[in-house]
Amino acid sequence: MNEKEYFKKSQEKNLPARCPILDYCTRRAYSLYFFGEFKGGESQSVIKILQKHNLLKNDFDEKAIELSGEVPEVLFLDDYKTYENHCPEVNLFDTTYGFRFAIGTASTSGVWNIDKSRNNKFKNLKSRHYSECSEFSKVLFEKPLVKRNMTLKRKNPTYRQKVRLLQESMNQCSFCDFSDAGRIQFHHIDENPANTILENLISVCPNCHSLIGEKAIAEDEVLNKKQELKSNLKLEKKKEITNIKISKSTLNNPIVGNNNVININVKKQTGKKIVQKYPEGSIGQDVLMYGYSKYLADQYAHYKNFELKSKGQKFNYASFYGKVKKDFKAGGFFHIPQTRFLDLTIYLQSRINRTILAKVNKSKGILKNYTSFSAYELENTRTE
16 A cells, blocks of 8 residues: 555545554554664663664653554565564654665564575555554544544454453343343444444343444443443452361362252451462453563573573573563563563563574575464464
8 A cells, every 4th residue: 555545535534634643553553663673672661772863752651552453573584574463644644763675665564584685675564544453443532533433344353352351240141131142242443343442342131232233222322331431440350359178178178968058158258468479460460461472482492491501500480570570671471561561572572583493494495483372362362
């Protein structure tokens, strides 16, 4: 998609010609960092690095639109480079920091290599308009900047999102007592079927879903209900956790009779402070971030053991976690803030790519040394 086609798409959607959230979009920031091949992201914030080069506004941290959806990724080797899920406007408009072979196109994913004759070969894998970015969809819902008249392809919520939404509504319709969870539907509040962020979804029964479509349940009522459900869920999470102790039960030796009912004594534990294993807002508190970080660390250990084996040595997790802790100035590997998850991902992936085994794989035509976060998330949130 070239500039003329891009502007035409903006006009067709009745949107501004250029992305209105560009100056504070985190996806664009990481695209500038990757394509500009800046260094130092493993030891300091990518945002700070870009601000030093006057590529981001000084108040970016305060007004930043957080990354939503797929994580931008790159693999840059001497004669092979690939990138995925990047900002379309960097390649289309930024001639200084766009990917050299994709400049002038709204390319978000592509691959480049040098063939046997030493010729440059580039293939664009995906182009898109800024209206298709999840960050724009999120802002569109939270702060309506433009008319909501998009006609994008429907995108269903993930299994993880459905579980969260049902928790939010207490396994029933948000507007009535309908409690058949198997028939609960999920309404897109801004009526954009492609916008499946949690803030834009609400659990409803088929009847109430129809009433919303007919405007019998007003948009303001839906928005207020969503805020109410979110507030209630937060309050529920803050309630004191009650531990259950089982005493004098017949769990180990069940007695036949009385339908095998087991009597237990429930005691509320008071005066004890519940200590969380990882601090609030750390990657250790997010199941997917925790899992993917550990997966990359294990993958790095596997790759390093390939070269350490010949020396009679073995990968030392404690030493490695200690270095990461020092580089990220955190209390521990899984104590790193969620806001730096992407920095940690880049850090770990680049280390894997620099190992001897990664180079051996490359010589055999194996270019993927690890699963992307998007693929990992899909694999670990799909329904059976």
